[in-house]
Amino acid sequence: MRIEIKFGGFGGQGIITMGHIAGKACIYDERNVVFTPSYGPEARGGAASSNIVISDEEIDYPYVTYPDILVVMSQEAYEKYAPLLKEEGLLIIDEDLVRLKNGEGRVAKIPATRIAENLGKRIVTNIVMLGFFTGVTKLISYDAIKKAVLETVPAKFKELNEKALDEGYKRGIEWQEE
Amino acid sequence: MQVKFYSGNIACAEGAIAAGCRFFAGYPITPSSEIAEHMALRLPQVGGIFIQMEDELASMAAILGASWGGAKAMTATSGPGFSLMQENIGLGAMTETPCVVVNVQRAGPSTGMPTLVGQADVMQARWGSHGDYEIIALSPSSPQECFDLTIRAFNLAEEYRVPVIVLMDESVSHMFEKVIIPPKEKIRIVNRKKPRVPPDEFLPYKADDFIPPMACAGEGYSVHVTGLTHDEKGYPQATSPEVQERLVRRLCDKIRKNERKMRDIEEYEMEDAEIAIVSFGTTARSAKAAVKFARKKGYKVGLIRLKTIWPFPDEYFESLDGIKKFLVVEVNYGQIKLEVERNVGKNRVELLPKMGGEIHTPEEIYKKIREVLQWK
Numbered sequence: 107m108r109i110e111i112k113f114g115g116f117g118g119q120g121i122i123t124m125g126h127i128a129g130k131a132c133i134y135d136e137r138n139v140v141f142t143p144s145y146g147p148e149a150r151g152g153a154a155s156s157n158i159v160i161s162d163e164e165i166d167y168p169y170v171t172y173p174d175i176l177v178v179m180s181q182e183a184y185e186k187y188a189p190l191l192k193e194e195g196l197l198i199i200d201e202d203l204v205r206l207k208n209g210e211g212r213v214a215k216i217p218a219t220r221i222a223e224n225l226g227k228r229i230v231t232n233i234v235m236l237g238f239f240t241g242v243t244k245l246i247s248y249d250a251i252k253k254a255v256l257e258t259v260p261a262k263f264k265e266l267n268e269k270a271l272d273e274g275y276k277r278g279i280e281w282q283e284e
Numbered sequence: 285m286q287v288k289f290y291s292g293n294i295a296c297a298e299g300a301i302a303a304g305c306r307f308f309a310g311y312p313i314t315p316s317s318e319i320a321e322h323m324a325l326r327l328p329q330v331g332g333i334f335i336q337m338e339d340e341l342a343s344m345a346a347i348l349g350a351s352w353g354g355a356k357a358m359t360a361t362s363g364p365g366f367s368l369m370q371e372n373i374g375l376g377a378m379t380e381t382p383c384v385v386v387n388v389q390r391a392g393p394s395t396g397m398p399t400l401v402g403q404a405d406v407m408q409a410r411w412g413s414h415g416d417y418e419i420i421a422l423s424p425s426s427p428q429e430c431f432d433l434t435i436r437a438f439n440l441a442e443e444y445r446v447p448v449i450v451l452m453d454e455s456v457s458h459m460f461e462k463v464i465i466p467p468k469e470k471i472r473i474v475n476r477k478k479p480r481v482p483p484d485e486f487l488p489y490k491a492d493d494f495i496p497p498m499a500c501a502g503e504g505y506s507v508h509v510t511g512l513t514h515d516e517k518g519y520p521q522a523t524s525p526e527v528q529e530r531l532v533r534r535l536c537d538k539i540r541k542n543e544r545k546m547r548d549i550e551e552y553e554m555e556d557a558e559i560a561i562v563s564f565g566t567t568a569r570s571a572k573a574a575v576k577f578a579r580k581k582g583y584k585v586g587l588i589r590l591k592t593i594w595p596f597p598d599e600y601f602e603s604l605d606g607i608k609k610f611l612v613v614e615v616n617y618g619q620i621k622l623e624v625e626r627n628v629g630k631n632r633v634e635l636l637p638k639m640g641g642e643i644h645t646p647e648e649i650y651k652k653i654r655e656v657l658q659w660k
Contacts, residue, residue: 126460130289133462141289141460145315145399166573167646168459168566 108165109245112173112190113156114183120232121179125156127236127254132160134250140168153182160245177239179203179218179231198239200231214242214281221273230270233259237271241278248275286465292456293318295427295463296386297326299434300358302471305384306332307357309346311339311365314398315454316388319360340365344372347383352509354500356438360386364395366405366412373447374413375511377535380445380489380496382476384437388452389565391615391640401454402640403565404616409449410594416532418539420546421449421594423564427461433591439474440546444538445495451593453615455566455643479505489531490516494538539595547600548591553579557586559656560604562624563613564590566643571613573646578653585653590620601627608632609656613649615640634659 111128115121122143129141137160144155157170176191177198178184184204191197193211201215216238222231233255240251252271259267290298297319300308308323320336327334333350337343340361347357361369366387376383387409391402405412409421420440422433430452437448477497479486483505489496499505508518513528521527539546550568553575554560563571568589578585588610590597601624610628612621613636621635636652638644 126289129460133287133289139461142455142458143460145454145458165461166569166576168455168461168569169643171645 108159108161108163109175110170110173111158111160111175111177111245112170112187113158113177113179114187115154115179116182117152117154119154119179120229121154121156123258124177124232124236125158127251127258128156128239128246129158130258131246131250131254132158134253135247137162138165140165142168142170153186155183155187175239175243175245177235179235181205196243198235198242200235214238214278216274216277218274222270225266225270225273227266230263230267233267233270234274237274237276238278238281239274241275242281244282285467288463288465289460290427290431290463291318291458291460292424292427292430292452293388293458294322295430296360296434296450296452296457297322298463298465299431300384300438301326301330301332302431302465302468303356303435303438304473304475305356305358305438306330307347307350307355308332308359309335309337309343309350309357310359310361311337311343313362313365315390315457316360316362316365316386316452318457319386319388323358323360340368341372344369344376344385348372348376348379348381351381351383352501352507354502356382356442358384358386358438360388362388362390362398363392363402363405366408370408370412373419374415374417376447377413377417377419378415378511379509380498380535381447381509382441382445382498383447384434384441384450385447386434386450386452388454388457390454397641399454400641401566401615401643403453403567403614404619404640405451406593406614406616406619409451416536418446418536419449419594420444420446420539420592421451422548423451423591423593424456425565425568425589425591426456427459427463429591430456431463431465435471435473436548439472442474442476443495444542445476445498446539449594451565453565453567459566487516488518489514491534491538494534494541543595543597544599546592546595547597549597549600550587550589550591552587552589554586554588556584557607558584559609559611559653560586560588560607561611561613561649561653562588562590562620564593564620565615567613567615570644570646571649574649574653577646577650583653583657593620596623598627604628609634609659611636611652611656613644613652614638615643
């Protein structure tokens with residue numbers, strides 16, 4: 107089955123890194139995956155998105171059109187991409203950064219930025235979100251995402267990133283159990 | 285064997301290194317910049333040289349020089365830079381200099397859409413420089429093929445002594461996918477033919493089988509490199525139509541007459557196909573999805589994906605008698621379409637063009653298949 111995922115936010119939040127790590131993790135899980143970062147003149151503060159297609163079959167068309175899962179970390183990204191989300195799709199948001207309008211389907215919320223700040227560095231917000239995404243969707247195994255995160259981040263921040271991932275993942279599992 | 289998660293650009297750079305490329309000269313340009321960036325990182329690690337030149341004219345000149353110095357050399361660019369390289373690509377064709385030029389196509393003409401996809405440099409790749417010559421151009425559809433076909437590009441450049449163009453597109457260049465890197469001993473590497481005679485008997489442009497052996501600077505053989513029409517010694521003969529006749533015929537024939545050996549086509553669902561989609565690069569992925577969908581609906585549609593674009597497989601297309609219609613899908617206003625028409629006749633060819641900025645969706649192609657089916 108083909109699953110389309112979109113991560114959206116503003117430049118500097120690590121949206122592209124998130125997509126790259128998630129894509130890499132799919133490789134460790136031995137699944138077919140294509141990752142396409144948004145690519146444009148946007149600098150820090152502009153819109154950024156990561157697009158991932160996961161499938162057990164060969165992936166032909168590489169782009170995301172109507173995501174099954176949309177992860178948004180800014181109001182702008184929410185307003186831009188939420189209308190594209192499939193009707194039965196899942197919306198994942200940073201609840202401090204996105205104010206929902208009416209008529210949402212399934213939503214999973216996490217104060218990812220706040221959690222990251224409490225861990226000591228706001229820069230790991232994306233990893234908190236990635237952990238949450240992994241726990242909520244179970245599309246990627248925990249071992250694979252952990253391996254991909256630790257391989258990507260600088261050596262001296264491994265511990266912090268691991269904590270961020272675990273905190274997000276834990277909350278994702280909790281959300282699932284509810 | 286290593287499994288990597290690479291973009292097309294990085295896979296291309298790694299393919300070059302695996303092929304033995306040890307010299308890169310370039311001028312970074314979107315959407316090819318990551319190739320230069322990655323080569324700047326990797327080449328010093330393997331004892332190679334990376335040099336950022338002042339522009340694309342110089343970049344192309346530098347790789348020709350490096351090749352004559354004995355190195356396997358590459359540059360990477362996009363449309364506007366590719367235009368600037370044309371003069372020296374012609375010099376490379378005339379002087380039979382093995383080298384690889386990567387053109388990550390964006391939408392043009394001119395500066396066009398720097399960050400978005402195009403496939404409109406197909407004809408430019410063939411005859412962008414003046415004069416008559418033949419060239420080789422390859423078109424990858426995935427990061428894996430960016431790796432594999434860049435190696436192939438080096439091998440063909442060495443074998444045929446010609447600049448080889450890797451015609452990527454923005455979509456494949458920025459797409460990340462699994463790339464399998466085979467162990468070194470499993471990668472086939474071709475090196476240029478060396479002279480077998482003593483230096484005093486060596487004629488640098490004497491070819492027994494279209495392709496002369498190549499002696500590089502410092503190997504003890506006389507080396508003469510000129511863009512002027514030259515004889516077998518390499519001496520300019522710029523007023524001799526006989527020498528021109530012999531030389532240019534050979535430059536073209538060494539590619540034309542070896543087309544069969546360079547042919548590289550993926551056929552998908554072609555056994556009983558009545559309609560064949562012809563496509564290449566990232567666009568071919570959408571075409572494949574459309575074929576799969578059409579097959580589920582019972583339509584006899586197949587896909588011909590060109591991995592080698594130049595030389596064009598004329599004989600192959602001539603042999604496809606059973607195909608009622610060819611539908612060419614490309615991100616330009618009909619360039620490969622002209623080649624298909626030339627071989628199978630105008631009335632058997634339909635075009636689904638796109639001017640650039642995005643690739644076709646499978647739905648768009650499927651819709652066109654339905655249209656063509658009603659006309660056939």
